[in-house]
Amino acid sequence: MAVDTDAEPAPPDAEGAWVSLFSGGKDSSFALYRGLERGLDVERLLTVHPDGDSYMYHVPATRLAALAAESVGIDHVDVHPENLGGDAGHDAGARGDAEVEPLERALRDLDEAIGLAGVTAGAVESEYQTSRIRALCDRLGVALYAPVWRRDPWTVAEEMIDAGFDTRVVQVAAAGLDASWLGRPLDRAALADLRDLNERYGVHPLGEGGEFETLVVDGPHMDRRVDIEWEREWEGTRGRLRITDARLD
Structure with a gap:
């Protein structure tokens, strides 16, 4: 896929509550910032805390995401999965699919609670991660806003x-x-x-x-x-x- 050197995508036209996938790192924080700047109604920040290495999620310092969320002023949801993707063995595809499962359960719970319109993500270039998040959003019937996806880094x-x-x-x-x-x-x-x-x-x-x-x-x-x-x-x-x-x- 070609990289667009300067154009940032407009947010999807989806009214309602948004959830920001939020690690506290720069990419997810920037996606959140851009979404807020463009008027998305972000009602929750959601952090998955891997217990060890992860194919899908940012790992370092995620315990500080709650503190950052308090500074942002948006309610924060922690997800602490047990044995994250561990049953998938060494198959990278199966491991990624398994790691998405606790995120999907958390988003379905939030959809029931607040009615989801969409999800923001700090995806940059990883098709491995983004394809799974996009498929998850499709299953939930919600929009995905990834403002830095495939842009010039x-x-x-x-x-x-x-x-x-x-x-x-x-x-x-x-x-x-x-x-x-x-x-x-x-x-x-x-x-x-x-x-x-x-x-x-x-x-x-x-x-x-x-x-x-x-x-x-x-x-x-x-x-x-x-x-x-x-x-x-x-x-x-x-x-x-x-x-x-x-x-x-």
Whole structure:
């Protein structure tokens, strides 16, 4: 599928309650922000908390999503699935399908409670993830709004910075991303360095290949900043932030 370098899709014409799939990372936060900016009635933020690795979901620092949701001022729903996709074994397709099941149950419950019109998602380029979310929305008969899907990632990164997002790197696992990146803001200086790393190692500007993960600590959609205290944990070629404390400023 071709990448559109600048055009952001308009939200679907679906009136009613929306749910934002929300990890607290930059992509889902930006999708939420764009949806709110365009008048979507987002009534719930929903976070799936994987217990270990996941093919479908953002993993690092999801426990802070509730704090970010409090700052946004929208009711938050936590989903803590047991044995997420574990029965599917090593079949990637079956694993992804299985991981969607607890999300679908949660959305069906919300549909009964508030009547869903649609779902926002921070999908960037992963057909594996997006095809399953799209199929889920089709089964529920609701719309999907994915404002960064297949757009030029450099443009999206610039838009996040221009909007005032304060995004911090909380995990890295790629050549060129050393321990100094942990806790670093994704600002214009970081974006310039990512351009160099993209040319040298192919690092994706939004970390779409798993090169890095993020947490949004402040932005135009948030009333209060999420202050975090942390320590770096480094394991040879990869590392993460261990969040020791977090509060709303």
